[in-house]
Amino acid sequence: MTKRYTLFHLILLLALFVIPNLLSANNGEPGSGMQPRRLTKADSLAIAMGHCNPVTIPEVDCATRTVTLSAYINWLFTGIQEPVVANWNTGQVAHKITVTPPGLWNWDASNTGCEPNHWNTDYDQQGAFFLGPLIITGPPA
Numbered sequence: 001m002t003k004r005y006t007l008f009h010l011i012l013l014l015a016l017f018v019i020p021n022l023l024s025a026n027n028g029e030p031g032s033g034m035q036p037r038r039l040t041k042a043d044s045l046a047i048a049m050g051h052c053n054p055v056t057i058p059e060v061d062c063a064t065r066t067v068t069l070s071a072y073i074n075w076l077f078t079g080i081q082e083p084v085v086a087n088w089n090t091g092q093v094a095h096k097i098t099v100t101p102p103g104l105w106n107w108d109a110s111n112t113g114c115e116p117n118h119w120n121t122d123y124d125q126q127g128a129f130f131l132g133p134l135i136i137t138g139p140p141a
Helices: 007-025 041-049
Strands: 052-061 066-075 080-083 096-099 103-105 123-125
Touching: 066 123, 096 103
Parallel strands: none
Antiparallel strands: 052 066, 066 080, 066 096, 103 123
């Protein structure tokens, strides 16, 4: 089975990767003799899926006072949210980790192919969970 690429895919490839890489490798001057950066496997994923944004998604469990953090890549052109196995700053290598606040957690997105200025992998919860009593006022349901 072969893939068919349209003119749109070719133009997108040129606009997003080839031309900027040639200009940055040559300091904006064509023909200065420097070689462009080679495309990696991560780049080929980005070409197929579109622009990406690595994110950390928290799930808070108030009963156990823990937070489950999940690593994802959001592909902005297609709207796909893809789970990834990540290297967390805790030393764990997993898609999800469970942590007990307070603290700051993040994962290394350098091998995703996403631009560093779009990384949103930090989860910072410096305060502890609410420990006081809850008083709900109003009519009973």
